[in-house]
Amino acid sequence: MLKIGIMGSTGYAGEELIRILLRHPEVKISVLSAKIERPQNIQGLFPWLSGRLDLPCEDLSPEKIEKNCDLVFLALPHKVSMEVAPIFLEANKKVIDLSADYRLRDPAVYEKSYNTKHKTSKYIKEAVYGLPEVYREKIKKARLIANPGCYPTGIILGCLPPLEKGLLESFIICDSKSGVSGAGRCPAPGLMLGELENSFKAYKVNVHQHASEIEQELNNFSKSPVNLVFVPHLVPMKRGILSTIYLRTKSKVSTEEALEIYRKFYKRESFIRILNKDILPDTKFVAHTNYCDIGIRAFPDIKILIVITAIDNLMKGASGQAVQNMNIMCGFEETLGLL
């Protein structure tokens, strides 16, 4: 049994990791840490765990955690992960970092996106961007996984097939909508139920920090630089991200042709579902699952391809994908604990 540590156990991603790992036959959660004032049994923090997991949770140093686990998930805020990840790596532990700290290849881009200097940039080089559909082979050999952001996951998976084939014009417009859990569990006025009645809004219009991550990955696959426009919105529900992606194609492409391209690209993937023409993605179809559903509508007359992707932001957009990465790194079946 692989021994697992979780730093940041009390956030949404941490809680979801616990939920998934409890059903995973090859691992055992051995140590839980979180920034809490006094040690507490995890059942006191998450009463739904009563009778299912009996483990203390406390504010532990990375050194203490490291001794009790083979692999650690860092479900920490940006800027905190980069301070602790190296400690685990140097102790020869596998690290899956759910923050943004090792996602961007270029420290200067990181600094611009997150307003802070990267303190352990020498580790960026060995970090692997944990999108299995793209980097599976590298993930197998990785020690440090930079688990993708929630918005980037759904958007990159939605754009790659036609982009990689060189079918697209440079402008890519992504209109994304996320449930509130994407903003984390930390109390904030705008996330209270009383403030969200009949409330739907855009935020960080084309200035969201995930844009650079999306651009980096799309440009990896595109001959000419991509022009990304990215507008995220907040939906008054707990989980799910739906991204409506507006692509212009260089030549006329029909829905059937587009579907064929996507099906081929993802034909060996367990967690990508290309939906038939008679149905459209809905975040509820992927809620609590690790699937990314993709729906496609082409309008060849105006050379427009509309791609809609849906994920559960806490699963394929965070903890589910993290476990998928763990499975790949550790030689487990990729879907273990995730179906």
Added chain:
Amino acid sequence: MLKIGIMGSTGYAGEELIRILLRHPEVKISVLSAKIERPQNIQGLFPWLSGRLDLPCEDLSPEKIEKNCDLVFLALPHKVSMEVAPIFLEANKKVIDLSADYRLRDPAVYEKSYNTKHKTSKYIKEAVYGLPEVYREKIKKARLIANPGCYPTGIILGCLPPLEKGLLESFIICDSKSGVSGAGRCPAPGLMLGELENSFKAYKVNVHQHASEIEQELNNFSKSPVNLVFVPHLVPMKRGILSTIYLRTKSKVSTEEALEIYRKFYKRESFIRILNKDILPDTKFVAHTNYCDIGIRAFPDIKILIVITAIDNLMKGASGQAVQNMNIMCGFEETLGLL
């Protein structure tokens, strides 16, 4: 035009006061105060006010507020009101206090319920409990109104008619359910939308601080002391309180007889609606209104009378009732601004 000041403008009760007073033809909001870090136009805090109210909001001393108003609403936390109310009274201004500070006649009961000594208890005597259906004549002459709590309003109005007639046994069980705005706007983990999915729960089971207020008022009308059991619950919605009240009658009472008693008791009231037998109260019927809807089902065989009351906790349960009190105190038509 009566000049109105509001202390605590940024909470739910304060916001609701602004909403109501903007439609009131006899008053003008002249000064807004709140515990905020820097002065800000109220439109910046409540963008829905754009084009409707152009007024600064800042953290003002009672002395400054007093100079600019004839009447002040204190939409302040418990324990804060009692420190500022006297300042207004001594400046000869009318005060409507939405906190609990002057509701309890006995300072010892206040101390027990709110864990603090009452600092200005000499003003309790002149405070009038602002339930117009009961104390209208006193309200007319009052300078200081103790505006009733949200739970007490619905429960007292639901119990009084048969209680006053001496029809009830002493046990009164009140099972109340409130939307989240009852807990105020201050960010708290348990009130976030992400925490309230499929969440319904009881809290402060029979130890809620409103119990002493309910008991005080019911005992005023009852020959023998009332035995109150009061359990509040949290509903995952913004506004509304529904109270299901289980009463035992000394003799058999039919639904028709009970309806007759209630209709008679409230026959001159503008804001009490006794519902017909074919319909039951629903918080949505009273949302954004100052009504208290009352539904009644009697089971004479077992001498049980079930009374269900619904109010909007921010209206009849707070700001609507406060304005109703203002209307009475100032000689305006009682329903002004409230229909």
Added chain:
Amino acid sequence: MLKIGIMGSTGYAGEELIRILLRHPEVKISVLSAKIERPQNIQGLFPWLSGRLDLPCEDLSPEKIEKNCDLVFLALPHKVSMEVAPIFLEANKKVIDLSADYRLRDPAVYEKSYNTKHKTSKYIKEAVYGLPEVYREKIKKARLIANPGCYPTGIILGCLPPLEKGLLESFIICDSKSGVSGAGRCPAPGLMLGELENSFKAYKVNVHQHASEIEQELNNFSKSPVNLVFVPHLVPMKRGILSTIYLRTKSKVSTEEALEIYRKFYKRESFIRILNKDILPDTKFVAHTNYCDIGIRAFPDIKILIVITAIDNLMKGASGQAVQNMNIMCGFEETLGLL
């Protein structure tokens, strides 16, 4: 007092009309009709009206309704309005039609969009498209108003200022999100609360019937034909539409310049609010109001202008705008009953 009839009183638009007209000082609701099995007091259908409106509602012929009103609102399904509107017109009554039946100038476009031949197309010519910000002068003299659709209202108002100035490239991408009341009150599986948990989805991707209405109006103001891409989505909340509109400008336009253009264009309008740079539209800011809020973010480097508009689909998107049109037609102050 102007006597008002409402056909389709029991749908969301009908209910909202009642709500607004009850506060309107110059009119009196005199007759209510709806497709219901047996006559019923409107209070039985809408218990929130108890004590506020005492009027029967029944399935009346247009002839009967016409005799009891000066002006009629048709809150009817598409295809039904065109059968009854002429009866009112011929009896010399004013008609405000909330359906799509008289919005499209070209009967062939109507036929294509709504899959039915227009039966009374000779009245199309005299119908005025009821968007006061554009057609106020014509509305003053109109007998028949084609009240705009909910999506078109927010989108047209968001596009007009730069379009009319010739600043835009032909492609206009509108990503709209609507609360469920836009789909009407008729029970449908997909609109049940139990089906909408964590549910967000697109529907009628670029094939929604409102597209032709939007194109018609935008093309009226554009020198070159507009290429509209329109994708509506369903938000799990009751009311509100937010449209995120992606415009490409021919030359570089800054946010300040764009704001200036919008402010100038709408400077005399009571119901258009151009938001400052530090705030973005939120459907909750316009809920229960007749406002259309507009937020703007320009990205001159890539010549992209993102315009975000928010309306309450039942107010500015339906009944509020209908009353605004009534006010204009009847010489009342335009904001009467709407503030």
Added chain:
Amino acid sequence: MLKIGIMGSTGYAGEELIRILLRHPEVKISVLSAKIERPQNIQGLFPWLSGRLDLPCEDLSPEKIEKNCDLVFLALPHKVSMEVAPIFLEANKKVIDLSADYRLRDPAVYEKSYNTKHKTSKYIKEAVYGLPEVYREKIKKARLIANPGCYPTGIILGCLPPLEKGLLESFIICDSKSGVSGAGRCPAPGLMLGELENSFKAYKVNVHQHASEIEQELNNFSKSPVNLVFVPHLVPMKRGILSTIYLRTKSKVSTEEALEIYRKFYKRESFIRILNKDILPDTKFVAHTNYCDIGIRAFPDIKILIVITAIDNLMKGASGQAVQNMNIMCGFEETLGLL
């Protein structure tokens, strides 16, 4: 592998059965039936099943279903089950009936509660009431399980321990609150999201059909007849039932004593969690699980015991309990597929 048939596959209980059984290692869903117009793959009805279950669903006769399964779940409306259950029994198949048809021992009570004569009352005698915590031994040998109602499950489990010990006075007041999925998936005006904003209400006040089921089971354990008062309410959320139960004790009982009684009574139960004094049940703690959480607060001075129970109405209140019963009947581990 046990072959499973499900009648009523498209309702909430049927869908939940599919969800659970897909994770169950000892069974295989072999036939799905539902009242639908034309045969359809179950993935078309529940897109979340894409890639997980590939099976047709059609309107099959019991005879056809029976040939393809060893055990059948009847997730059918009341009155339908009693017509088909005998067909399976006579073909020697095990039957778990989620309807009310075989729950009431006395056909006259059934007739009164459900307004219909029982057509196959001779099978009532061999039906076992499927509450494992009470009837486990009988369930082991049963061919026909009458799976308990959702409200009765939570209420009976909450009352039994002190009732069986003879500690209670006869009056038992149950104030229950249910999410909307309890009303089924069939479209109804009152269950639409647009109708449930700020909506909380009671319904069937003390006349709900589940009352007779609760009374039957409580009276089995009580020396003197129980006087039940039962008021159900509708919560604007999808799943979960919380019941607040007001019990009067004959003598003074403290919270500690009560907790001890409950812990002892349920000490071998896997799905009953008696919560500590510092926490109260919340429907979200049991959502998507088969647990029944029980919280207790005693007020010895007034001899009141308040018991609060929470279940997921689709799990312990329906399909989860049905699978628990299957496990017991078939000799599987009782928690299989349910943790």
